[in-house]
Amino acid sequence: MxxxxxxxxxxxxxxxxxxxxxxxxxxxxxxxxxxxxxxxxxxxxxxxxxxxxxxxxGRTSLISLAVPELKLPYFAELADSVIAEAEQVGLTVLIEQTNSDRDREIAVLRDPRRQLVDGVIFSPLALGQDDRHLLDVDFPLVVLGERIFAAPADHVTMQNVDAASAATQHLLGLGRRRIAMVGGHRGERVGSAALREAGYREALEAAGIAVDPALIGESGLWHRETGARTIATMLDAGTDLDAVFALNDALAIGVLRELHTRGIRVPQDVAVIGFDDVEDARFTYPSLSSVSPGRAQIARSAVALLHRRIVEQVAPAEHETIMAEFEVVPRESTLGLPAGRT
The missing domain is CATH 1.10.260.40 (lambda repressor-like DNA-binding domains)
Incomplete structure (x- = not known):
């Protein structure tokens, strides 16, 4: 029995x-x-x-995690971290992929199926600062990312400007002066691309180096193929560069592939650093230097905030904003291979 x-x-x-x-x-x-x-x-x-x-x-012990796309390693690894943290407090996570589609992101907040879960962790990409009123909802909500600030919800985000500046400073410290940036979004005012570009520019200007527009590589979605295509366009145009700061690791991996195809040595000829420190960064050849943006802390903080709102079942007097700690993780793509390896 x-x-x-x-x-x-x-x-x-x-x-x-x-x-x-x-x-x-x-x-x-x-x-x-x-x-x-x-x-x-x-x-x-x-x-x-x-x-x-x-x-x-009146609770299901289910929460939703809505992310743009699981194809990107960062979001797949974030989902894994959120699931692990949620298990620690007795919550089960349902994953929803929005594909960066505005209507699907709005549905995350308004769809009647939302009643199946106790709360939502939401990483928007199509919504922007002018949409922050949409986050004024009657259920526990934690917002991730850099698309919407000062919204009526708890917010967990990265130190994008400082982290990007630190990545650029790492390259400058190695004597690199023609540092390309791959992944820019022309005209973006709020978002990861705009904030990371601001950090890149800040570091160059602090070093007394003028920002060369020819070294700003515009990209669409931050995928491997767009990283390869962007650096190829810059090289085909005859752009002189000795380093690349890619705004995420997927872009950086695409850059590594294109440089290798052209016989350009990394890091002897061109040093490369990415952002996100996904697991793949340790297994590229050469291994990829990157910025660890505090993914584990982001997952832990998001789940803790959401769980507290669920348990308390009261509207918060004030919403919290948590900025995760970051770390530059140097590897072979900027430091070179260990002695004896070629």
Whole structure:
């Protein structure tokens, strides 16, 4: 016969009410008691009736993570981190891919299916600063990214300007002076591209180097193929460069491929650094220097903020903004191969 809540209570040495409180994520339970109950649930194979629990609590223990595209390694790895963090607080994550489509991003906030989840972690790309009123919703919401600031929602983001400046400074510190930037979005005022370009320009200007428009490589979507195509266009135009700062790692990997195809040595001829520090960066040849933007902290903070809003079930007096810590991670694409390797 299937184990019951009474069986769990007996094995754990607690009341049925205590088991119920643990199952329903009641916050004021001693950690030792919670651990005994969870251990007993596992030993007995007790199956929680999520439908009944949802009817009692008005909660499903499901949250949604809406991202532009899982094809990009950064968002795939972010999703993995969010899932791991959510599991720690008893939440299950449903992934929604918006494909950077405005209507689909609005649907994340308005679609009736949203009632299936307790809250949403949302990384918009098509929406912009003028759409921040759309984030004034009646359910727990945490916004990621750099498209919308000062919105009526908790916000977890990166230090894009400072991180991009640090990446450029890394190249400058190696004696590079003709540093190309790959991934620009012409006319963008708010967003990752605009902020990272601002950091790139800031570092050059601080070093007394004028920004050369010929070294600004415009790209559309930040994919490998666009990185390869952008650097190819610059090289075909005869642009003189000795380093590349790509605004994400996918672009940088495309740049590495194109440079290799042309017989241009990395980093002897051209040093390359990316942004995001995805797992693939460690396995390119040469391995890719990158900026780690604090992805683990972003996932941890987003889940913690959302979980708190779900548990408290009250509108916050003030919304929080968290900026993750970043780190420049130098590898072979800027430092060179170890001695003895070619």
């Amino acid at each position: 299937a184990a019951t809540m009474s069986d769990v209570a007996k094995l754990a040495g607690v009341s049925v009410k205590t088991v119920s409180n643990v199952v329903n994520d009641y916050p004021y339970i001693r950690e030792g008691t919670r651990a005994r109950v969870l251990d007993s649930i596992q030993k007995l194979g007790y199956q929680i009736n999520t439908t009944a629990r949802g009817l009692r609590t």
